[in-house]
Amino acid sequence: MSQLNSGSPVGVALIGSGRMGAYHGETLARRLPGARLVAVVDPAPGTAEKLAAEWGAPAAYTDAAQAFADPAVNAVVIAAPARFHAELIVGAAQGGKAVFCEKPAALELAELDRAIDAVRAADVAFQVGFNRRFAPDWAAARALLDQGDVGTPRLLRSVTRDPGGFDPARVPADTIFNETLIHDFDTLRFLNPGAGAVEVYATADALVEPVWKDRGLLDTAVVTVKFNNGAIGIAEACFQAAYGYDVRGEVFGSAGMATMGDGRATGMVFSGATGRAIDTARSDQELLAGAYTAELAAFIDAVRTRRPALVGGEDARAALSIAKAAARSVRENRPVTIAEVAK
Numbered sequence: 097m098s099q100l101n102s103g104s105p106v107g108v109a110l111i112g113s114g115r116m117g118a119y120h121g122e123t124l125a126r127r128l129p130g131a132r133l134v135a136v137v138d139p140a141p142g143t144a145e146k147l148a149a150e151w152g153a154p155a156a157y158t159d160a161a162q163a164f165a166d167p168a169v170n171a172v173v174i175a176a177p178a179r180f181h182a183e184l185i186v187g188a189a190q191g192g193k194a195v196f197c198e199k200p201a202a203l204e205l206a207e208l209d210r211a212i213d214a215v216r217a218a219d220v221a222f223q224v225g226f227n228r229r230f231a232p233d234w235a236a237a238r239a240l241l242d243q244g245d246v247g248t249p250r251l252l253r254s255v256t257r258d259p260g261g262f263d264p265a266r267v268p269a270d271t272i273f274n275e276t277l278i279h280d281f282d283t284l285r286f287l288n289p290g291a292g293a294v295e296v297y298a299t300a301d302a303l304v305e306p307v308w309k310d311r312g313l314l315d316t317a318v319v320t321v322k323f324n325n326g327a328i329g330i331a332e333a334c335f336q337a338a339y340g341y342d343v344r345g346e347v348f349g350s351a352g353m354a355t356m357g358d359g360r361a362t363g364m365v366f367s368g369a370t371g372r373a374i375d376t377a378r379s380d381q382e383l384l385a386g387a388y389t390a391e392l393a394a395f396i397d398a399v400r401t402r403r404p405a406l407v408g409g410e411d412a413r414a415a416l417s418i419a420k421a422a423a424r425s426v427r428e429n430r431p432v433t434i435a436e437v438a439k
Contacts, residue, residue: 100170105132106396107170109155109163109193111184113138113147116198117175119381119388124173125151127389130396134168160184164191171221171399173392174198178275182207185222189214194221194399196392200278200419201412205438208416212409221398223391223405224412226282228343230390233356234286237347240354241289247351249288252329254280255344255357259378260336264305269312272300272333273419277319280331281418282411284321287347291325293414296421297431304336319422340376341383359383413438 100106108131110121117138124133135155138144144156155166160176163169164187171194174184182202188195195215201224202208215222228234240246256276285293300317302309315335322328345356361375361382377383391407398405417438425432 100400105130106194106399107132107134107168108396109133109135109137109157109166109169109172110153111137111160111163111172111174112176113143114175114177117173118147120173120175120392121147121151123389123392125153128393128396130400131392135163135166137163160187161191164188164193169193171196171395173395178203182211185211186214189218189220189222192218192220194395196223196225196395196405198225199282199412200274200416201409202416203274205413205416205420208409208413212413215409221395221402221405222408223395223398224407224409225391226279226286226407226411226415227384227387227391228279228283228345229286229407230394231356231384231387234283234345237345237354237356238286238289240352241287241347241349245352246347246349246354248325249291249327249347249349251346251348252284252287252327253344253346254283254287254329254331255342256280256331256333257337257342258333258335259341260304260338262335264308264311264313264315267313267315267335270314270419270423272314272317272335273298273319273422274416276335277317277331277333277422278415278419280333281319281321281415281422282407283345284323284329284331284418285411285414287345288323288325288327288329291323291327293321293329293418293421293434294324295322295431295433296320296418296425298422298425300426304334314426317422317426319418319425321418340378341380342376343380343383 136144136148148156174197298319300314304315420437421432
């Protein structure tokens with residue numbers, strides 16, 4: 097791993113500066129005292145230079161290999177398109193850099209296995225961006241589970257509804273499972289600690305953009321996940337919610353129930369002649385701002401202390417296995433066991 101002096105900030109390179117990458121770049125540059133953004137990588141001419149200048153990063157590259165070879169870089173944050181994630185993880189690990197990668201860490205299990213092998217061989221920290229684990233509601237629910245207050249989980253639920261505005265022509269097949277519901281699959285596992293998924297049944301359709309269904313788009317889905325401790329989880333997603341960005345969760349157990357999230361932007365409730373209204377969050381970066389910062393803070397701590405990341409490669413593999421089973425379930429209209437896909 098790249099040399100890190102005790103007490104000095106962790107030098108981080110940002111790879112990919114789209115919507116999520118730009119948010120992470122801002123966090124690394126201005127919200128995390130323990131980190132220093134030392135490089136920005138983006139293949140688009142001039143993009144990395146512009147952002148590096150804006151954020152005070154000393155280096156800008158168009159090729160990630162340049163960052164992997166930079167001795168000032170101790171760690172990388174990968175926010176490039178998902179199809180490049182696995183290769184970037186491997187390259188970073190081989191360069192001795194710790195890795196934070198946005199979800200999904202890969203689109204195929206074989207690619208993910210190669211990435212996991214690479215970070216293990218290099219003995220570097222590897223964290224995946226399952227941000228809900230770091231959101232206060234979800235962290236508090238997990239604490240109750242760990243204390244035994246909820247008892248044995250019986251029914252679980254996780255919901256993701258995006259605010260819409262997507263371009264259907266730019267949505268690859270199975271995106272709803274691989275890139276949206278994968279958060280919910282990880283959440284179900286997080287709320288059912290120690291248990292493993294064994295069978296998946298999914299149904300999905302194009303209800304937001306129905307004319308795109310024949311071209312492979314699915315924008316609305318419900319997935320049932322059976323676990324080896326008997327618990328049953330439901331994950332649902334839709335690419336359009338008229339009222340904003342909606343993320344919620346629930347775990348019902350033998351001793352109680354915990355619910356998470358209500359989509360409120362503030363605690364304000366307005367009562368008027370037409371009834372009562374609340375302000376709702378309109379984006380993930382608004383609703384989960386604290387979680388996005390907390391997950392990177394946890395990653396930086398793992399790099400500095402040489403401790404394992406709180407959510408790593410095996411968590412990424414378990415969630416991707418559920419996603420693969422869900423996509424096959426829709427295609428074949430039948431329940432699919434994890435054993436069928438997780439080979």
